[in-house]
Amino acid sequence: MILTVTLNLALDVTYVVGDVDWNGMNRVGSAHRRAGGKGVNVARVLTSLGHEVLATGLAGGRTGDAVLADLALAGVTADFTPIAAESRTTLVVSEAGASGSRRNALFNEPGPVVAEDDLARFTRHFAGLLRDADAVVISGSLPPGTPPDFYAGLAAMAAERGVPAIVDADGAPLRHALSGRPAIIKPNADELARAASGEAPPRTASRPRSADADGSANTHGSANTERGADADRSAFADRAQALRSAGAESVVVSLGARGALAVTPGGSWRARMPREITGNPTGAGDALVAGLALGLVEATPWPDRLRRATALGAAAVAAPLAGDVDPDVYLALHPAIGIEPVS
């Protein structure tokens, strides 16, 4: 079983609205509600692929209940630690009006303030669940009140029990996690740069608008020239090696439309996308992580592991909702993704 951890569980709400009046009253055409949070998305992808998975984390209040009910509906096995505070909601206002304006505004609540006792209860629960876990995926932001080295502690507990851990986080939680000796960390280009420099994540990050799901590799102007791409690749590899030296066994850098880079004990590989996939990049990184987790438990060689993970990430871009993958896109893309060793 693959165990996924989502400490900052979310109810993801999407409002589809016509031409939005940003200083006025808007009637919502349709409202969708769905279980969210990065670990939950990973669990959805693994469940849809028929793999045994258990989603855990913290769930509180009526919002937490709504998320758990939606997970049950989706057939995702879940065993969350109940907390007193209310789980958060995230909202996307998606414009679909006659004017052709297609803005998407995302609003992320910070999440419940978690009590020390909640974390202690979760840690005990996590220790029990590790017994049946072949791998553990630790994803997403920490809710307020959680110490920044919390993921490091979870990864170390897993490592002690011989369970490989994947950590997909940002900023201080990711930097601290290295001391827990995770099997894989999966930053995007921006997260990699921040982890290497010690810089904090921005308070308001621009939302990715293309298949470059996992951050902003294409905000590097130099990426458009081969020379620039080589320079970037070299910088990514150097930073990834630095994070390996700091404790991660392997580092996979997701580069959105430009593929991914894996830096591992057995070598480094670059995955190249045969074409750009357009769609909803939210959740693409989570699908890629699901692919890495499958590769871990099946002990797939790294080139194949990277190809499958990258194909799953792209197939998630083609599916409208985070946590879903488009099987046709997966089947078409998977054999066409080029894997080349990086020296």
Add this chain to the structure above:
Amino acid sequence: MILTVTLNLALDVTYVVGDVDWNGMNRVGSAHRRAGGKGVNVARVLTSLGHEVLATGLAGGRTGDAVLADLALAGVTADFTPIAAESRTTLVVSEAGASGSRRNALFNEPGPVVAEDDLARFTRHFAGLLRDADAVVISGSLPPGTPPDFYAGLAAMAAERGVPAIVDADGAPLRHALSGRPAIIKPNADELARAASGEAPPRTASRPRSADADGSANTHGSANTERGADADRSAFADRAQALRSAGAESVVVSLGARGALAVTPGGSWRARMPREITGNPTGAGDALVAGLALGLVEATPWPDRLRRATALGAAAVAAPLAGDVDPDVYLALHPAIGIEPVS
């Protein structure tokens, strides 16, 4: 006891956000959740004034539970009919950034689709509650699936039992309600014009931005000249008389910063505001209705009734949250509101 009816109960959520990126990711600084819906606001005001009130209507799902929990916290007595569908959420994104931009975007979900059986159960419940009611206030939109003459039926049931009803609605539900012979209807200027013309409410209405809470009296350009104001007043009085002829005993037209107009069997009066109140106009019409309900059960003469109701409406503008009134503003304004007969 004053009975308030809220068929389209809401959980009113407010997100306070810095400078909003309307096509990107925003971290929500603070999220507030509060019971909402026009009838609920009326019940809040009456409760805060120490009057015995019972809030009823339809409540469903976890959102309905959250609303009922908040009402209990506020000390508002409530007895809602449970429905299977989920009660709606409304959202205000309130901008409070360093740039000084202060836009407020309101998103209204349509509400649950109500089953025929839900309405039948509510009607029986309502009949029972009428026994102890001195007056009933029927406010707000009808949830999807409710026939447009539903308020007419409720008002007629109340009238048969000698309980005076106030209806605060728009469009077809308001026009139909006249056949139920309500004691008072309370349109704003736009709703009055629509009720008289048979026009449907707009799909997206501009949100009032000033103390002109209840619609858009100040969108009439002529309102700035005395001649224009006289012409408007005369048009308002004519339309109100037409609605009286169609079945309403009295018509009170809320005019926001310009006060209110009452057209009754015993004469017509105009309330004039001594000064403009700035603040949050949402809920001002509900506070005005609460004042009208108090006047009904206490059989206050119309000039005094109109003065109190108008003062409560203005005191609600001065309070930051819908359903609250600022007692200091009420005390200061009440004696200063001019009431003059309209011939």
